[in-house]
Amino acid sequence: xxxxxxxxxxxxxxxxxxxxxxxxxxxxxxxxxxxxxxxxxxxxxxxxxxxxxxxxxxxxxxxxxxxxxxxxxxxxxxxxxxxxxxxxxxxxxxxxxxxxxxxxxxxxxxxxxxxxxxxxxxxxxxxxxxxxxxxxxxxxxxxxxxxxxxxxxxxxxxxxxxxxxxxxxxxxxxxxxxxxxxxxxxxxxxxxxxxxxxxxxxxxxxxxxxxxxxxxxxxxxxxxxxxxxxxxxxx
Amino acid sequence: xxxxxxxxxxxxxxxxxxxxxxxxxxxxxxxxxxxxxxxxxxxxxxxxxxxxxxxxxxxxxxxxxxxxxxxxxxxxxxxxxxxxxxxxxxxxxxxxxxxxxxxxxxxxxxxxxxxxxxxxxxxxxxxxxxxxxxxxxxxxxxxxxxxxxxxxxxxxxxxxxxxxxxxxxxxxxxxxxxxxxxxxxxxxxxxxxxxxxxxxxxxxxxxxxxxxxxxxxxxxxxxxxxxxxxxxxxxxxxxx
Amino acid sequence: xxxxxxxxxxxxxxxxxxxxxxxxxxxxxxxxxxxxxxxxxxxxxxxxxxxxxxxxxxxxxxxxxxxxxxxxxxxxxxxxxxxxxxxxxxxxxxxxxxxxxxxxxxxxxxxxxxxxxxxxxxxxxxxxxxxxxxxxxxxxxxxxxxxxxxxxxxxxxxxxxxxxxxxxxxxxxxxxxxxxxxxxxxxxxxxxxxxxxxxxxxxxxxxxxxxxxxxxxxxxxxxxxxxxxxxxxxxxxxxxxxxxxxxxxxxxxxxxxxxxxxxxxxxxxxxxxxx
Numbered sequence: 001x002x003x004x005x006x007x008x009x010x011x012x013x014x015x016x017x018x019x020x021x022x023x024x025x026x027x028x029x030x031x032x033x034x035x036x037x038x039x040x041x042x043x044x045x046x047x048x049x050x051x052x053x054x055x056x057x058x059x060x061x062x063x064x065x066x067x068x069x070x071x072x073x074x075x076x077x078x079x080x081x082x083x084x085x086x087x088x089x090x091x092x093x094x095x096x097x098x099x100x101x102x103x104x105x106x107x108x109x110x111x112x113x114x115x116x117x118x119x120x121x122x123x124x125x126x127x128x129x130x131x132x133x134x135x136x137x138x139x140x141x142x143x144x145x146x147x148x149x150x151x152x153x154x155x156x157x158x159x160x161x162x163x164x165x166x167x168x169x170x171x172x173x174x175x176x177x178x179x180x181x182x183x184x185x186x187x188x189x190x191x192x193x194x195x196x197x198x199x200x201x202x203x204x205x206x207x208x209x210x211x212x213x214x215x216x217x218x219x220x221x222x223x224x225x226x227x228x229x230x231x232x233x234x235x
Numbered sequence: 236x237x238x239x240x241x242x243x244x245x246x247x248x249x250x251x252x253x254x255x256x257x258x259x260x261x262x263x264x265x266x267x268x269x270x271x272x273x274x275x276x277x278x279x280x281x282x283x284x285x286x287x288x289x290x291x292x293x294x295x296x297x298x299x300x301x302x303x304x305x306x307x308x309x310x311x312x313x314x315x316x317x318x319x320x321x322x323x324x325x326x327x328x329x330x331x332x333x334x335x336x337x338x339x340x341x342x343x344x345x346x347x348x349x350x351x352x353x354x355x356x357x358x359x360x361x362x363x364x365x366x367x368x369x370x371x372x373x374x375x376x377x378x379x380x381x382x383x384x385x386x387x388x389x390x391x392x393x394x395x396x397x398x399x400x401x402x403x404x405x406x407x408x409x410x411x412x413x414x415x416x417x418x419x420x421x422x423x424x425x426x427x428x429x430x431x432x433x434x435x436x437x438x439x440x441x442x443x444x445x446x447x448x449x450x451x452x453x454x455x456x457x458x459x460x461x462x463x464x465x466x467x468x469x470x471x472x473x474x475x
Numbered sequence: 476x477x478x479x480x481x482x483x484x485x486x487x488x489x490x491x492x493x494x495x496x497x498x499x500x501x502x503x504x505x506x507x508x509x510x511x512x513x514x515x516x517x518x519x520x521x522x523x524x525x526x527x528x529x530x531x532x533x534x535x536x537x538x539x540x541x542x543x544x545x546x547x548x549x550x551x552x553x554x555x556x557x558x559x560x561x562x563x564x565x566x567x568x569x570x571x572x573x574x575x576x577x578x579x580x581x582x583x584x585x586x587x588x589x590x591x592x593x594x595x596x597x598x599x600x601x602x603x604x605x606x607x608x609x610x611x612x613x614x615x616x617x618x619x620x621x622x623x624x625x626x627x628x629x630x631x632x633x634x635x636x637x638x639x640x641x642x643x644x645x646x647x648x649x650x651x652x653x654x655x656x657x658x659x660x661x662x663x664x665x666x667x668x669x670x671x672x673x674x675x676x677x678x679x680x681x682x683x684x685x686x687x688x689x690x691x692x693x694x695x696x697x698x699x700x701x702x703x704x705x706x707x708x709x710x711x712x713x714x715x716x717x718x719x720x721x722x723x724x725x726x727x728x729x730x731x732x733x734x735x736x737x738x739x740x741x742x743x744x745x746x747x748x749x750x
Contacts, residue, residue, distance in 0.1 A: 087550045087552050088552050088709060088711065089549075089550035089552075090550075093551075096711070098552050099535065099537055131323055131325075133288075133319065133323070134319065134323040136292075136293055137291065137293065137316065137317045137319075138312070138316075138335075138336050138339050138340075138383075139312025139313060139339050144339065148325065148335075152325050152327075180535075180537035180538075180539075181537075181538065182535045182536060182537060183519075183520070183536065185535050197657070197660070198511070198515070198653075198655075198656030198660070199515050199656050199679065199680065200656060200660055200663075200679040200680040200681030201681070202680075202681055
């Protein structure tokens with residue numbers, strides 16, 4: 001184990017500095033798939049979370065419990081369900097997207113949407129407690145109130161979106177099942193790491209892992225910096 | 236600004252409100268007309284804030300009715316406005332906060348900016364228009380809340396202990412602004428437990444204790460000599 | 476102004492998301508469901524570019540265990556099957572899921588074990604005897620346990636030895652339920668015996684204390700077959716493109732390519748298609 005880590009770091013550096021074209025392809029695909037999935041999940045999850053936070057309807061508590069429970073969805077189960085959905089033998093087989101990147105995006109969106117919805121629901125509900133009377137007094141209907149709160153809480157919601165991205169880019173069970181880890185087509189960083197591990201090439205697998213983690217770290221640092229700048233300018 | 240058919244008089248018919256097993260409002264029947272500034276006075280826990288929230292529509296009474304003179308149309312919310320004890324501002328500039336209220340009221344964008352700017356000027360906050368609202372001082376934020384309410388040009392302005400958290404200077408500024416709004420034609424209905432504020436602002440006083448209206452008279456007459464025992468004790472500063 | 480800017484940002488985001496992803500959709504391609512051993516041995520990496528260069532058809536390989544690979548075919552999610560379990564393949568055809576099955580190549584299985592060799596099987600030529608010895612001393616043995624071709628072969632050998640390994644489950648017989656590579660990783664860390672295909676072994680880098688202990692027995696012969704997923708059952712199957720792959724791999728050119736794949740000078744797969 002002691003020898004593997006320095007070897008892994010060396011592999012990571014070699015791959016990156018050499019601009020290994022396969023690595024570039026894999027990294028680009030990982031980012032594209034997870035980024036797309038997060039966009040879809042956000043478009044669906046934010047309004048959903050905000051609406052549940054603000055609206056009052058029978059069964060609301062049950063919906064909240066269910067939403068929070070979905071946070072614990074195992075990635076491999078989502079992958080399996082998505083596979084059965086998208087398989088030619090399944091209801092959405094006509095689309096023919098199994099074993100292609102769109103399938104991976106769809107599956108990861110399903111995985112990430114509960115995260116966005118559940119966390120935004122909590123943030124918006126906390127804000128609603130503060131704003132409810134004032135917004136009602138001004139005549140905002142639940143839809144308008146939800147939108148206003150979403151915009152007002154945008155910085156804490158950014159953290160939620162980043163959490164969603166982190167989950168997407170780090171998971172392997174979903175993309176493995178619906179993507180098939182096809183070389184040059186659906187191989188992403190996590191499935192590449194799994195493959196190299198199963199081939200026994202542990203230093204390379206760990207090296208790829210180091211690269212992946214560095215990317216995620218860089219992304220989070222950038223988002224944090226942008227947020228701090230914006231906060232200073234706009235309060 | 237009086238609309239052809241006014242919201243007032245406001246009639247409260249045998250209002251009741253219960254929560255947590257307690258009767259917070261107990262059989263309140265009132266008619267509030269357009270003249271004069273009405274102050275609802277009473278000790279803490281009398282039910283004043285709850286009563287006002289029921290009038291404004293933020294709470295539903297458990298019994299009885301709130302009847303305005305004319306049925307509010309769906310987008311007529313802005314004909315009443317309320318200022319709360321603690322101002323609640325969005326994470327935007329002062330001007331944007333005022334404009335937000337106008338947007339909800341359906342005002343066009345260009346007119347929104349102009350009206351918001353005028354409202355800020357009236358409360359003396361024009362120089363802070365671009366500042367983030369949440370970094371303003373307590374007094375400034377409360378003035379901003381007033382500006383936001385004033386910009387809507389409401390017929391009725393409810394105020395819930397508007398100066399409770401403010402220092403004397405800020406209190407005076409707020410009270411001057413309230414008087415100004417009233418003078419321009421808006422009906423003022425204010426809730427307070429502060430005798431001084433009531434004396435300075437009220438034209439008529441409605442005295443409430445334990446969820447019931449015990450007395451209703453003109454301000455001068457009330458402070459000279461209230462007819463109810465509880466009101467007299469309250470004015471003297473005794474516990475009820 | 477603000478609204479327009481927001482719309483532009485959204486549109487750009489959408490474009491970014493879609494461009495990279497759509498580029499893949501245009502080419503001619505087939506999907507082959509195969510086993511982890513064919514991929515992890517590196518054979519496909521060597522063989523497929525030759526085919527693509529000749530025909531312009533891209534080959535997308537989904538590498539799973541044989542059981543899962545055949546299931547993919549039953550569902551119509553792949554065009555071609557390329558696995559190594561003759562019994563299961565013939566059943567697949569008999570049930571109507573596959574057509575034009577052809578034998579392509581063979582390699583062999585080898586018994587891997589720790590250098591310490593607690594069952595004293597090293598250097599032997601009889602695999603069934605070796606299995607008996609391992610069970611006798613209850614030496615740790617790792618099984619794929621995943622309905623793969625390798626797993627099926629392993630179970631047949633236990634049967635021949637007259638042993639039911641399941642009785643040793645939890646004691647000396649360890650089923651990982653995973654592919655060849657991960658199972659080798661597990662054996663390496665447990666210093667256990669394991670039946671593996673030569674191709675994966677030669678490419679495997681985490682050997683630890685493991686080495687080849689038994690090889691060369693005729694019963695370790697591992698036959699690979701290729702089939703077209705039945706277009707009658709799944710009309711959308713790319714039957715012409717798929718058939719050209721099958722025709723190529725059993726042709727002289729394809730067979731020669733298979734023989735040409737070596738690791739460290741050693742040939743891994745032996746073409747044996749019949750004409």
